[in-house]
Amino acid sequence: MQAAAAGARSCAVAKYTFRTMLCPLRVTPKDLASRFQVWQQRCFRVLAMGNTIIDHVISVEKLPDDGKVWVESKQKFVGGQGANAAQGMAKMGLEVSWLSRLGDDDEGANALRHFKACGIDTSFCIEVERAHTMSATVTIGRECMKRCCYMHKDERLLEYDVSSHINSLDLRSFQVLYTDGHQTDLALPIAQKAFDQGVPIIADIEVLDQDCRALAKLASHVIAPLEVLQELSGEADPARIVRLLSDREGKTVIATAGLDGSYGTSFQDPTVYHVKIRPECQAFDTLGAGDAYHAGYVAAVSRGLHLERRMALATSVAAALCETSGPVPSLEALRRFGCLLD
Numbered sequence: 001m002q003a004a005a006a007g008a009r010s011c012a013v014a015k016y017t018f019r020t021m022l023c024p025l026r027v028t029p030k031d032l033a034s035r036f037q038v039w040q041q042r043c044f045r046v047l048a049m050g051n052t053i054i055d056h057v058i059s060v061e062k063l064p065d066d067g068k069v070w071v072e073s074k075q076k077f078v079g080g081q082g083a084n085a086a087q088g089m090a091k092m093g094l095e096v097s098w099l100s101r102l103g104d105d106d107e108g109a110n111a112l113r114h115f116k117a118c119g120i121d122t123s124f125c126i127e128v129e130r131a132h133t134m135s136a137t138v139t140i141g142r143e144c145m146k147r148c149c150y151m152h153k154d155e156r157l158l159e160y161d162v163s164s165h166i167n168s169l170d171l172r173s174f175q176v177l178y179t180d181g182h183q184t185d186l187a188l189p190i191a192q193k194a195f196d197q198g199v200p201i202i203a204d205i206e207v208l209d210q211d212c213r214a215l216a217k218l219a220s221h222v223i224a225p226l227e228v229l230q231e232l233s234g235e236a237d238p239a240r241i242v243r244l245l246s247d248r249e250g251k252t253v254i255a256t257a258g259l260d261g262s263y264g265t266s267f268q269d270p271t272v273y274h275v276k277i278r279p280e281c282q283a284f285d286t287l288g289a290g291d292a293y294h295a296g297y298v299a300a301v302s303r304g305l306h307l308e309r310r311m312a313l314a315t316s317v318a319a320a321l322c323e324t325s326g327p328v329p330s331l332e333a334l335r336r337f338g339c340l341l342d
Contacts, residue, residue: 062141104131202301266307
């Protein structure tokens, strides 16, 4: 009888232990979907390329037409259009590799350390001997929400022959190629290679020279300021523009229009989506808002979201940026606007 009682106790303990082990697995379908999205996003590899610019940001109450003002704050950031977007993607949980030209100076070394600290793979970066990393001095008027950027580039950086780096690049391990539309001698042939290998291309277009027009044609997703797309299409109406430019299978075009939000559609989608800005956003620093929008959009693509929801997430990430000091949204602001998969 004692043996039977001991056996019963052992069975009870085993059953209790087994049930306890199973408790963490008792999740709702919503929890499972969320966990799958987290896993899916962490497995989503992005090769991002573009400018690395060391930003020296000066904030003032008002930007003077001619005169003197007191500086409210002075800060230094590792920025640049593509670099801002890449850092935003990393904060959103994506696996990001960064491709950019940097000088072999102290600024370049500091930038590489910073990217690595953000969890970004820098093995594709190109260090140019005896060249200075690009930099900028940015003045921001707090009340008028306007900015002035004074850019500096070392021609030795941009004259460096990148053909060997392009030829050795295999893009098939990446789910997406992102470009900020700059340094097209590097971006355009890599985008062509991605196009040939069937890798989707998400492109920002800020200027319209011949190379950028070619890049816009190659891109699967074009996200650009409304005024740029107006020039590209010859149209004025945002809805007509995105409809006209989304002209082939797999093509999505989004026009960002500042306080008017963004307009977007895809090939053969009967709807043009208009996503408004987040009205609760208390913007005090818009530097990098467009780059944050792109980071949010790439994260939304990794989650498999519908276009309207992609634009909504991108808008929320941009709003988080506008409530952050600097060109990359803080984790706290991203959580506040519901951008992260926790």
